[in-house]
Amino acid sequence: MNRIDASDHYNESASKTNQIPSLLTIIIDTNPRAWAALGDLLPISKAVANLLVFVNAHLAFGNDSHVAILAAHTNRAVWLYPQSPNPDRNPSSTNGRSNGNGNTNHEQEDVEMTDEDAAVPLTSANKFPQFTQVESSILSSLRSLINNTTSSDLHPTTLVSGALSLALSYTNKITHTFEMPKTSSDPANPTSTTPADTSASSTLHSRILILSVSDSEPAQYIPTMNAVFAASHARIPIDTLSLYGAPTFLQQAAFITGGTFLSAAANPRGLLSYLMFGFLADAEARNSLVTPTQDVVDFRAACFCHRRVVDTGFVCSICLSIFCEVPENAECLTCGTKLALGNYGAKPAVIPRARKKKRKRVNGTTGREETGSATGTPVPIS
Incomplete structure (x- = not known):
């Protein structure tokens, strides 16, 4: 009877059915000049709306799916979700120093960043609470970032290297959170272990997705490649979706780390389609899929x-x-x-070409035919 109603499926151990945690870190290029150039095709408001749909789809895979979102601005990298416990309200002030009013910034302290730090609005019965929390945190942080941007901050460059460093640091921190304690044996009986040691150690599937709208800045080459090599050593793929051009350094980042690079410059309005079909699968699921590849990489x-x-x-x-x-x-x-x-700088030496010797003609033909014979073809005698 168990074979008919498949009741054996519910008797499997929990270790076989548990989902491996997955962390998706998204870096959004928030360069004001670049988004102003794309305003006619894809405003930043519609881009953020499409990105929120993609984030909700990732979180809907399971309870072990996590997300972190960063903004790579012109002069700094800002956390959008989870929100930083010490938001950068005044970028001109120095970190950890007095601002002249007797107050001191404590941005250098090691403060825990959790999802509960985000401001939770009124809950709605038609929306999952975590979706509402992520949406509220991203919109409020972006609004604060735009309000704090002055005319002196409108540079053509984007600090992608700083955002990559923050993403790698956060990934390393979350990885240690999911690590199981090491096995410890009893000194009296070395073969015995504690009950907690019998559980399988969990791992974390992490990846980084960059939404780029500007070209690569040559001044950021060294710090960007240092972060790329660190991600490759940690086996963290870096995916890139470019809405404008083909950034040189991000192409190399995707190639070195085994990520995916796609250029949506021809059709930026199809942002959601690129995200859902090209970047929704994690690193483990891509082993069973045919992922987009790069035909040409700018090295x-x-x-x-x-x-x-x-x-x-x-x-x-x-x-x-x-x-x-x-x-x-x-x-x-x-x-x-x-x-x-x-x-x-020296001119290359030119060697004259050796002249070929002409073979002597015998009876109007050369001495060797295509058949390889040393003599000519015999002529029949009449």
Whole structure:
């Protein structure tokens, strides 16, 4: 009877049915100039609405699905969800120092960041409470970020490297939270273990998604690539959805970490379709799916001297610094090593081509035919 009604399904152990926790960290490029250029096709309000649908779909997978959202602004990176316990209300003030009124900022203290820190509005019977909490936190934080942005902050660059560093730090913190305690044995009986040690240790599937609307800034090449290599070492894929152009460094980030890079510059209005079909599956589910791949990856680097993206440059053999032109006195600007240029700039030697010897013709034909015979084809005698 158990085989008919499949009641054995309910007798399985909890360890087989538990879902592995999944953390999705989203970095939103909030460059005002870039969003103003996309205002006719995709306003930032509609982009945030589509992004909230994507976040709710990720959270709806299960109770072990978690999300963290950051804003990469022109001069700083700001937490949108969960909200920081010490919001940056006055960016011009120094961190951890007195502001002149006797008050001191405590932004350098290690304060726990939890989901309960967000302001929870009135609950609605038609919306899941966590969805309402995430939406309220994102909208309030974005409104505060826009209100605190002045005309002096309107730079063409975006601090993506700082947002990546915060995302990696938060991921590392959450990973330690889900780690199970190590096994401990009884000194009197080394073979015995505590009941807590018999449970399987849980892992965390984490990934980072960048919503980019601006090009890569050459000045951010070194810190960005340092964060990319750290993510690759931690096996955290970095996905990128570009709404404008194809950022060079983010292409390399997706290639190095095994993430997905998509460019929606041709149709920014299809943002939700790109998010749902290209980035909803986590790293484990992608092993069973056919994910989008990059046909061409821009591997150009930025030079250390002028911060320009170059195709060909000079590389120091000691510290691997890249220069667009030969430094003064042929010395590396980073480590001071004397660079040996060898015969750089000399004209290549031209070797004359050897002339082929002409074979002697016999009876109007060459001595060797296509058949490989040493003599010509015999002519029949009449």
